[in-house]
Amino acid sequence: MxxxxxxxxxxxxxxxxxxxxxxxxxxxxxxxxxxxxxxxxxxxxxxxxxxxxxxxxxxxxxxxxxxxxxxxxxxxxxxxxxxxxxxxxxxxxxxxxxxxxxxxxxxxxxxxxxxxxxxxxxxxxxxxxxxxxxxxxxxxxxxxxxxxxxxxxxxxxxxxxxxxxxxxxxxxxxxxxxxxxxxxxxxxxGIVSFDIEAVTADVDMHSSLACFAPNAAWRLVQGLATLKDKNGRVTVEGFYDDVDELTSVEKAAVEQMDFDEEKVKRTFGLKREFITDKPAYAFVNEPTMTINGLTSGYEGEGVKTVLPKYAKAKLDCRLVPKQNPEKIVRLVEAHLRKNGFADLKVTFNLGENxxxxxxxxxxxxxxxxxxxxxxxxxxxxxxxxxxxxxxxxxxxxxxxxxxxxxxxxxxxxxxxxxxxxxxxxxxxxxxxxxxxxxxxx
Ligand SMILES: [Zn+2]
Structure with missing residues (x-):
């Protein structure tokens, strides 16, 4: 048969x-x-x-x-x-x-x-x-x-x-x-995608004026740096509040998952260690926050000594059950405001639970x-x-x-x-x- x-x-x-x-x-x-x-x-x-x-x-x-x-x-x-x-x-x-x-x-x-x-x-x-x-x-x-x-x-x-x-x-x-x-x-x-933008002037400037003028690129990366600690943990208040613990059956499944760390490293040519010592668990139940891309100032060949007026980062978070995409973006916004970055603009792109x-x-x-x-x-x-x-x-x-x-x-x-x-x-x-x-x- x-x-x-x-x-x-x-x-x-x-x-x-x-x-x-x-x-x-x-x-x-x-x-x-x-x-x-x-x-x-x-x-x-x-x-x-x-x-x-x-x-x-x-x-x-x-x-x-x-x-x-x-x-x-x-x-x-x-x-x-x-x-x-x-x-x-x-x-x-x-x-x-x-x-x-x-x-x-x-x-x-x-x-x-x-x-x-x-x-x-x-x-x-x-x-x-x-x-x-x-x-x-x-x-x-x-x-x-x-x-x-x-x-x-x-x-x-x-x-x-x-x-x-x-x-x-x-x-x-x-x-x-x-x-x-x-x-x-x-x-x-689930997922939520959002942008964070910094605007620090109406025009790009000569970089000599960086002695007194603010820089959108620095402003943005300083704000971004507050979102995560050195161990990869997201520092946004409330970010992990809705993450449930796995059931005992799910935990057992995670323990038995095939996860060959060395093979994964080879496949992607990873140059640094994993950011977690529990990759299988993270795969299933750890929400992420990822900078997808950064844009600011001059990114072409050679030299252009410019002080950018504008900088933008695209980010996504992979979410676990009960985390709400819109809520996550609101938490990021509140976090930036609380940490002195109220000028950074956060825009929601799309979300899926x-x-x-x-x-x-x-x-x-x-x-x-x-x-x-x-x-x-x-x-x-x-x-x-x-x-x-x-x-x-x-x-x-x-x-x-x-x-x-x-x-x-x-x-x-x-x-x-x-x-x-x-x-x-x-x-x-x-x-x-x-x-x-x-x-x-
Ligand atoms: Zn498909």
């Missing part, structure tokens, strides 16, 4: 190739109509009882589909049909939108993030339709703005909350980690036991939440669903990078996993 499913899945890659060839780059506003049309048609071909677009002016359409199964239970899938731009093109060994097989890999932009995962799900649907029908009802929510911030997901979920009702949700992402173990991840961190499913929920447990069956007992790890974010919180808290991230890529798949790929063997195993999971559900 397992072998049959693997053979079956391997022979179902044509749709996947067709889908990958659509350059649906949301950042460049390309291929959005083609990709969403293609999906609506594909869902219809697979026997969906409903397959439609949710369209609004100024938004990339959502594709929504429903399939009827043999029980009253319903699983909702979240995916996105948009991909990152393919640049830098000269670093690709194949054409990004001409999917190519290389040594058991399928290489193309979107192969792992996130077209491969949706395609594994569609192969699963096709298999059930040809083998007696779906065991449960399925709903597919596929957005087209994930790579540009999922700006309209919360709104769409609230508007369509009744239609989206389900018993459990399977998210995008997940797959095999750096030591090739399959991970069942049950949540994501974190969400972590209850690890004891039956669906999370089932996702784990099924994974052990398919991938092997000691080849599966439970990870309470990913370190990255996505528009997950409204699915967890508005629709009240347990959510797992179980995918088909691996740690070297190169999402967002040149030569993005998945292993065909991971794809077929992923199809088997989904079939097992839905049958048991």
């Amino acid at each position: 397992v072998k049959d499913i693997h053979n079956y899945a391997e022979n179902q890659l044509n749709d996947f190739l067709e889908y990958l060839a659509i350059p649906s780059v949301s950042a460049e506003n390309k291929g959005i109509k083609e990709a969403s049309d293609w999906l609506v048609k594909k869902f219809e071909q697979l026997g969906a009882k409903k397959s439609e677009k949710w369209e609004k002016k100024g938004q990339n359409p959502f594709v929504y589909a429903e399939f009827e199964g043999k029980s009253s239970k319903t699983v909702l899938f979240y995916n996105h049909y948009d991909v990152q731009p393919a640049q830098p093109l000269n670093e690709w060994q194949t054409e990004p939108f001409k999917p190519t097989f290389v040594d058991g890999k399928l290489v193309a932009r979107g192969a792992s993030d996130d077209k491969g995962e949706l395609m594994a799900r569609l192969v699963m649907v096709k298999w059930f339709q040809e083998n007696g029908g779906l065991p449960v009802n399925l709903k597919f929510f596929v957005e087209g703005e994930e790579e540009i911030g999922s700006l309209h997901v919360d709104e769409a979920v609230k508007e369509h909350a009744e239609e989206l009702e389900a018993d459990a949700c399977i998210w995008e992402g997940g797959g095999k980690n750096s030591v090739n173990r399959f991970e069942v991840i049950s949540g994501m961190k 974190a969400f972590r499913s209850d690890s004891s929920h039956a669906f999370v447990q089932l996702a784990m036991t099924t994974a052990k069956k398919v991938y092997g007992d000691d080849q599966v790890k439970y990870v309470p939440n990913a370190a990255g974010g996505g528009p997950i919180e409204c699915f967890g808290n508005v629709l009240k669903l347990p959510i797992v991230l179980v995918g088909v890529h691996n740690a070297a798949s190169g999402a967002h990078a040149p030569n993005e790929h998945i292993l065909v063997s991971d794809f077929v195993q992923g199809v088997e996993y989904l079939i097992e999971l839905l049958q048991k559900f």
Whole structure:
């Protein structure tokens, strides 16, 4: 049976190739109509009882589909049909939108993030339709703005909350980690992005006037330096107030997570030590504050002795459940004011809340036991939440669903990078996993 499913899945890659060839780059506003049309048609071909677009002016359409199964239970899938731009093109060994097989890999932009995962799900649907029908009802929510911030997901979920009702949700992402173990991840961190700006004059000045005039760049970095101490701890009052302790199950999972410090250092060529001695814990439950970029004065070739009037920093914080993005920005503002930097202007850019499913929920447990069956007992790890974010919180808290991230890529798949790929063997195993999971559900 397992072998049959693997053979079956391997022979179902044509749709996947067709889908990958659509350059649906949301950042460049390309291929959005083609990709969403293609999906609506594909869902219809697979026997969906409903397959439609949710369209609004100024938004990339959502594709929504429903399939009827043999029980009253319903699983909702979240995916996105948009991909990152393919640049830098000269670093690709194949054409990004001409999917190519290389040594058991399928290489193309979107192969792992996130077209491969949706395609594994569609192969699963096709298999059930040809083998007696779906065991449960399925709903597919596929957005087209994930790579540009999922700006309209919360709104769409609230508007369509009744239609989206389900018993459990399977998210995008997940797959095999750096030591090739399959991970069942049950949540994501949140994020808030904000800017801090300093303006100290109406015009840039000759740097000789620095003997008396204030400097926007110094002003900014001095303000920034108050936000964190030398050990990497954020010093903003109240920043950690809403961080909950992990449950005992989550703590145990963190202790068993695969985290090879030396390998990570090598992969990124880190020049300094980690800023924490508990990286696995930090991955799951430590909020961050990161300077993403700094701009001020003259940054070109040669010398320009200027005293800048203006400086700007872009920052983000990765947040854990219960931390509120807007509140974090207000705390940063209050902190700067209290520390004598009321002149620095703080601007909120965007925010997403974190969400972590209850690890004891039956669906999370089932996702784990099924994974052990398919991938092997000691080849599966439970990870309470990913370190990255996505528009997950409204699915967890508005629709009240347990959510797992179980995918088909691996740690070297190169999402967002040149030569993005998945292993065909991971794809077929992923199809088997989904079939097992839905049958048991
Ligand atoms: Zn993605």
